[in-house]
Amino acid sequence: MKTQIFAPDEITAAAATLRAGELVAFPTETVYGLGADATNEAAVKKVYQAKGRPSDNPLIVHVNSVAMVEQYAAEIPAAARQLMAHFWPGSLTIILKIKPGVLSKTVTGGLATVAFRYPDCAPTLALINAAGVPLVGPSANTSGKPSPTTAQHVYHDLAGKIAGILDNGPTRVGVESTVLDLSTAQPVILRPGAVTQADIEAVIGSIELNHHQVKQDEIPKAPGMKYKHYAPNAQVYMVRPDADWQQVKQWLQEQAAPVGVMATDSILQQLQLPATDLTFSLGTDVTTAAHRLFDGLRTFDHHPTIKQILVQAFPATGLGLAYMNRLNKSAGGQYFKY
Template identity: 70%
Template sequence: MELSLGGSLMDTKIYHFKEIDAAAKDLRDGQLVAFPTETVYGLGADATNEDAVKQVYKAKGRPSDNPLIVHVASIDMVEKYAAEIPDKAWKLMKHFWPGSLTIILKIKPGSLSKTVTGGLSTVAFRFPNNQATIELIRRAGVPMVGPSANTSGKPSPTTAQHVYHDLHGKIKGILDDGPTQVGVESTVLDMSTDQPTILRPGAVTKEDIESVIGSIENNHHHVGKNEIPKAPGMKYKHYAPAAQVYIVDPSDDWADVANWIKSLSYPVGVMATSDILAQQDWADNAEPFSLGDDVVSASAELFDGLRHFDTEPRIKAIVTQAFPAKGLGVAYMNRLNKSAGGMHFADRQ
């Protein structure tokens, strides 16, 4: 039995497209509604309702200095809150929105609460490429905050079922639009400073952005204990299942991985492309999960695989295939490194 945040039972409803009006009303009434995007599912609340936003932090167990991304359904919505939209930001919005690019801008003083901004004078805006969520925002008539709809620190949700597993009984509803397509969260680009900088890599790559506005910087660092992160994923532990994840690098021999698993007395999850899974003679204690054929499918399947093994307490380790850190591989490896805590197969004890 699960309890709501207020201590009484809460039924978590599954909404479908035809029920968007009901979901929009719940949002306007200050309730929490999870929503689909092309990347992962988000946990939505009216970004202009401070009490509702506070409930997002509470439902997720999210640190209060971890800022939230504000989801919009038009550039007009951004103009209502942004102090200014630089020319380069305009170009990016017109080129990539709706899509997997989040843009950080300076905001008008007092236009959004510090609960949304993490106490900063900037906010991250995103126009997701999902028609159900675009309609949800339009019908609600307000922008939505939308961190990933999971327990903080756990792998991000790519299906409504993942959301239900983590947040059932804690939120009003989930707008179900099937599995997400991209699977890793949006690229976060800081446009509030003179030099545009990627703070979190995603499906929109550095090369994609530079083709529109010219040279930009990368800065995916892990911020210090006393720093306030400008973007999600820069400070706290993320994407981690209970079992230890080991990164299997391209230089590693998968035969060595298979032999290591044979030597163990407990089950091990194996996340790799279909060809690698087919090449080895796996022991009975190896549990395979296919990442598809390439980095595109692997990015879409990564969180699903991590969550799959996280529901099996007997799994004590997960070995996961690495890809070259180029293009979409930058985002994939960013998430995999965080889920593994930087632990590689070659470093195992």
Template identity: 65%
Template sequence: METQVFQPAEVTAAAQLLKRGQLVAFPTETVYGLGADATNVSAVKQVYVAKGRPSDNPLIVHVADVATVEQFAQPLSDAARKLIKAFWPGPLTMIFKLKPGALDPAVTGGLDTAAFRNPDNAATIALIRAAQTPIVGPSANTSGKPSPTTAAHVLHDLNGKIAGILDDGPTKVGVESTVLDLSTAQPAILRPGAITASAIESVIGQPVQTEQHHVGATEVPKAPGMKYKHYAPNAQVYIVDRSEDWPAALKWAAQQSVPIGVMATDAVLSNNQLPANCEQFSLGTDVQSASQRLFAGLRHYDMETEIKDILCQAFDSKGLGAAYMNRLNKSAGQTHFSV
């Protein structure tokens, strides 16, 4: 299969592929998603095959408007409507209970709930409208690898496996959307993202659970990223927790006989002397730029070098830092550099 690359002006042609049951990757403000007609079971099953994704890992349904959600979900609560008004379009995914038989188990992982999102990307909203159907959209990468933040990342993983890619340049947020479960009595964040718990609580006026990011081996996850290995590059990532740990980490790197990757902010890179065998990747100036660049950095070392070990800077797990550290910890397999 030849994977075609479409520009935003070519949305109609990309939508025709979706209508024919084929797969088209699409841009969002977070990462690139792998799109298929959410009502076409055969197309949805192809998503799992193309990604090498476990079939009990549910998919997020991307919509162009709230009316589409209401076709599939049970009546939306007041809290849901407040959140939709505050954060859609945007990086907030919400899980709702479904009307009986509304979506195939291939989309839901066999659950009676589904996750919905209205992405903040004009090209993708136009794609959904032109296809005249909601589209499923897990990250457009090989399952378990760092999520794609450019069309080139998608091509690296899925070239020849999918029909097309809608290219709208690099994504802005860089980490996947916040996933909020609204199918339970108390809302719970199942995956942290740019929309924080405090921001959600300020809108709905009630507390949100924040410690439900993992499920057991025999449980079916309600959202992506809760069960399986995620975001891992070929190299081993070591998290450097504190600024004062960098001298020791770089001393260790200098003692290695192979190149070492270093992912850190400009301040860390400028304040420390990097050994000759280290290749740096800037995470910018703060947690916002670091979140936007994290996956690109991990993919940089996968695509362009032979580096087998990466030292990567940690941030405080507050606000957007919670999303950044969630992804970094999974990329590293919870492995931290110890002095």
């Protein structure tokens, strides 16, 4: 299969491809999603096949209006409507109970709930409108690999496996949306993102942050809760926020093989590493670091001699919670030790 790159002015052609039951990756403000008609079970199954995704991992359904959610949701609680008014379109995914039989188990993972998202990306909203259906949209990458933040990342993983990619350049946020479960009595963040716990609580009051570890035989309610995610080929190690980077520099100098380093510009300037070590700038702070994290992890996949990557950690507060959630999974919980 030849994978076509659609420009933002080729929405009609991309939508026709989706209506024909094929897969088209699309941009959002967070990462690129792998799109299929959410009402076409055969098309949705192709998403799992293309990604190599476990079949019990539910899919987020992307919409371009609250009215589209109303077609599928059993009810939309008042808290959900408040949050939709404040954060949609945007980086907040909301889990709701759905009407029986409106979406296949291939979409829901067999659950009675679905995660809905209204992305803040004009070409994709136009794509949904032209297709006339909501789109499933897990990250458009090989399952377990870092999420794609450019069309080129998508092409690297899925060329020849999907029909097309709608290219809108690099994404703005860089980490996936916050997932909030409103299908239960107590709202719970299942996956942190750019919309923080404090942001949500300012609108609807107290919510919880999920600490539940999904068991092997349990179906997760949201993506990213159960399986290995965001991992490049090399082993990633987190470098604690209070680390002595001069010790890190000394360790790097003792290594026979080159090591990848991802850190802010100020840290990289401190290290003054020789050309034998490859570096990737995370910018100036946690905001730029979140935006660049996946791009950096993918960059080192193009350097097969790199077997270890050190990545600067940040305090897990605000956006740092989302950043550390992704980095921790990428590293398998491993911290740098000297």
